[in-house]
Amino acid sequence: MVDTTGTTSLTYDGLYRLTGVTYPNADTQSYTYDAQGNRLTKVHNGTPTSYSYDDADQMTLAGGVAYTYDADGNQTAAGTDTFSWDAENRMTASTIGGVSGSYAYDGAGLRRSPTLGGATVTYTWDLTGSLANVLRDSAGNRYVYGLDLISRTDGSGAQEYYLTDGLGSTTGLADGAGSVTDTYGYDVYGAVRARTGTSGQEFTFTGEQVDSSGLQYLRARYYDAASGRFVSRDPLPLLQRYAYVGGNPVNLVDPYGLCSLRHPGDCAEVGLTKAIDYGADYIQDKANRIGIEKGIIAIGTGLVCAGAVAAPESIVLPAACIAGISGYLFAQEYQWVANCENVASGKLSADRAYGKNVLSAFPLPLGLLGKAVVNPGVERAIGRGPHFLPGLQCGSSVAEAASAFQQQE
Structure with missing residues (x-):
């Protein structure tokens, strides 16, 4: 795989799950999986992390960090981080890295107003397409879409144009004059590897929102790029209800938080x-x-x-x-x-x-x-x-x- 930073080499197993990555700067990552598609190990530049699971495919340990869940399969703790959920299995509160947050939802079940670190932003969603998208927010930002997100205009009228890759991930931002002001680089599962610029915009990996909590909002659920897993159970009765896109994040996307499109x-x-x-x-x-x-x-x-x-x-x-x-x-x-x-x-x-x-x-x-x-x-x-x-x-x-x-x- 070739982009502006160089060549990334990828290897897969017989089930099309990603097993190895070598990035342009020679960083390496490798992965192994169990029979249910759960990640068993990740080795980053020679440093291994092991993962353990219960019979419901819920991750219980990751590199010594313990995870707990409620009866509905929602993650309630990850080490010292905590999460709360409502009766419809929507995250309503979190404490991540010592920062408290709360989340409110509209009648369509979409996240209407997250409050993180005391700051609240309210979103207006466009529900007319096959995929609901944010049109504007209470901070004064307005968004324009084509096949992917095209631009953001802030409250002062300043515009940012999104530069994206084949997954729709934001790789850069350009100003109205066409100059690149910000760049983004990710690992294969969406964790940020490189970042330049100062824009506060939230649409990053696969073009979806990642707020200051570090979790990515994918409409039905929240995704944790660090573990390559969702923090709640898939509402659909699929065989694997937590792992992201079947272990193939270079080729598949999941904007609904329900299933990996193109699969x-x-x-x-x-x-x-x-x-x-x-x-x-x-x-x-x-x-x-x-x-x-x-x-x-x-x-x-x-x-x-x-x-x-x-x-x-x-x-x-x-x-x-x-x-x-x-x-x-x-x-x-x-x-x-x-x-x-x-x-x-x-x-x-x-x-x-x-x-x-x-x-x-x-x-x-x-x-x-x-x-x-x-x-x-x-x-x-x-x-x-x-x-x-x-x-x-x-x-x-x-x-x-x-x-x-x-x-x-």
Whole structure:
């Protein structure tokens, strides 16, 4: 991997997990993992750090620092640092490095106003796209987006333009005259390795917010770059609920804090799980008023996303599908889903086969469609037949729906 600082050499294991890094300045890092994808060791320039975990994949020790968790899998202590959580598993308070913080959230569950070291900032979010983004804050900053964050204008009118890499990480800032004022360098998991300039802007690794607590806010959860792990359990029932992007941070991103985009298997899991979770409630609550066909859009779209999962070089379809399934879908026209299906139909090759294999690796009662088996509302809905998959007809059972998905080549 080559950038303006030189060449970074990378090695991987057979599961595409990063095992070794040599940076342009000759610094080295190496990693080993257990069978569940938890990091067992990190060796930095010859100095090792070992990690231990409990049966729930919760990290209990890292280099001698002890970690504790509540019953919901939220991290409550890391050495002398402490964390508090609400009933919806959102971080509400922290003490990190002796600095106290508190966090408030809006009705959409997004972080509205963190208070760190006595200073409070309130954010206004744009919810119209597939990914919620900060538009402005109470400090007077305004943000402009394209495919990534383009610029920040502060309260005085001064502008900063973001220079980014392939992951969307901020590598530099330029002023209105085009001069580079700040530079950023990261290790592979996002910890800052080099920094020049004095800008107080917070959007750094993968283009997401890292505040003065040192944690990165990824909407559903907070990420700790030092450990390469989230500090709370993934709300989705994936196999690995803490490790960041399956040990492949050079190629994958996780802006939702839910699944690593560009990874078909993870997006398949998200699609099906979200479809089942939201589809069941929606069908049961709304079917009498709007008709069963619209009620099963969530499930049908989940199957489409799981079977289609866009090509690895594209994150547009998975992002749109995940956003739709997770709540916005029900406000959209049926044509949105049809368009999603049409786009997906052109990508049902190796990626769909990958998604099929991910699904088939789970015993059905415990797997991604397992909830549907024991949920009469979902079983009835699928039984009335969304025609999102060839071979799935009116009257199809949940098992037949799973089979139709698995038979796609």
